[in-house]
Amino acid sequence: MAIKQKFDTKVAEGDMTAMIDMVFQLIIFFMVLINFSQEDQNEKIKLPASELAKPAEAPLEHPVVLNLDFSGSVYMGADVATVASLRPLLQVEADALKAKGLGAKDANVIIRAHQRTAGGLVQELIKKCQEVGFEKFALRAQEDRP
Amino acid sequence: MAMKFKSRSSEKAEMQLTSMIDVIFLLLIFFVMTFRISAQEGDFNVKMPIGGGQGPADTTNIPIKLRLRANTDGELVDIVVDDSRSFGNDFGKLREFILQLTGGNAPPKPEDGPEVEIDLDYNLRYEFVIGAITAVTGRRQGDKIERLVERIKFAAPRKQQ
Numbered sequence: 693m694a695i696k697q698k699f700d701t702k703v704a705e706g707d708m709t710a711m712i713d714m715v716f717q718l719i720i721f722f723m724v725l726i727n728f729s730q731e732d733q734n735e736k737i738k739l740p741a742s743e744l745a746k747p748a749e750a751p752l753e754h755p756v757v758l759n760l761d762f763s764g765s766v767y768m769g770a771d772v773a774t775v776a777s778l779r780p781l782l783q784v785e786a787d788a789l790k791a792k793g794l795g796a797k798d799a800n801v802i803i804r805a806h807q808r809t810a811g812g813l814v815q816e817l818i819k820k821c822q823e824v825g826f827e828k829f830a831l832r833a834q835e836d837r838p
Numbered sequence: 839m840a841m842k843f844k845s846r847s848s849e850k851a852e853m854q855l856t857s858m859i860d861v862i863f864l865l866l867i868f869f870v871m872t873f874r875i876s877a878q879e880g881d882f883n884v885k886m887p888i889g890g891g892q893g894p895a896d897t898t899n900i901p902i903k904l905r906l907r908a909n910t911d912g913e914l915v916d917i918v919v920d921d922s923r924s925f926g927n928d929f930g931k932l933r934e935f936i937l938q939l940t941g942g943n944a945p946p947k948p949e950d951g952p953e954v955e956i957d958l959d960y961n962l963r964y965e966f967v968i969g970a971i972t973a974v975t976g977r978r979q980g981d982k983i984e985r986l987v988e989r990i991k992f993a994a995p996r997k998q999q
Binding site: 708712715716718719722723726733739741742743744745746747748752797805806807808809810811812813815816818819825827828829830831832835836 | 869872879967969
């Protein structure tokens with residue numbers, strides 16, 4: 693007995709155009725807002741706020757970023773040290789600058805210290821950098837717009 | 839004589855979109871996961887060569903000494919300028935003093951203006967140090983920032999109590 697085919701065998705396809713449009717718009721939104729310059733930031737650090745902290749028009753030359761947390765640990769790239777044991781890491785940076793024909797005094801040390809860190813610890817960190825020859829420091833703060 | 843044309847297939851030409859949509863969703867997930875909302879950040883520049891914190895070599899250009907005293911909890915209790923004028927813990931009064939001193943004008947060159955040396959108790963919280971630097975270096979008027987003092991340095995660190 694011949695059975696009449698009841699259903700259409702074609703694949704049922706929804707219209708994907710609107711969804712793809714929206715997904716592309718979302719991708720563009722996130723691509724525009726992504727900021728790779730935040731790579732040096734450490735989530736453990738909550739910066740102090742300042743109404744004068746305005747993003748610089750040009751990035752600092754030869755930056756050396758030091759993240760100082762509340763407990764006194766210093767994060768320098770992937771390395772962690774205390775203020776007292778930081779010198780070898782700073783020396784590596786100074787030697788790398790020397791290899792480029794520059795000196796430690798040409799570098800800008802960016803200090804990102806937690807807002808509740810003891811101020812004396814920040815001073816000790818600056819002193820430790822000075823001992824290796826660094827002269828220029830940038831104390832980083834978070835913008836606080838009134 | 840009439841000619842017969844073979845009619846073309848009326849089916850739509852369709853691209854295979856599945857793999858593209860897969861990749862696009864992966865991209866979207868990457869951007870969503872790496873997205874972080876963070877406030878803008880700015881810097882206060884401090885130039886301190888070694889030995890610079892040990893007092894001025896030129897006695898005609900004596901820096902303004904800003905002493906910041908803290909209690910045992912690290913809270914700011916007193917701001918003293920040049921060992922003589924006390925402003926309590928009011929950064930507003932400190933800014934008024936700096937405004938009077940500079941006449942509200944930024945120096946023509948950063949190295950020409952007055953210099954402030956900050957001497958703080960070891961346990962004073964860093965947020966108060968930045969507060970003092972903010973009060974001394976300028977003020978915000980709308981979107982504009984008026985610079986007052988460009989040269990900041992720290993005294994030698996005090997011993998931990």
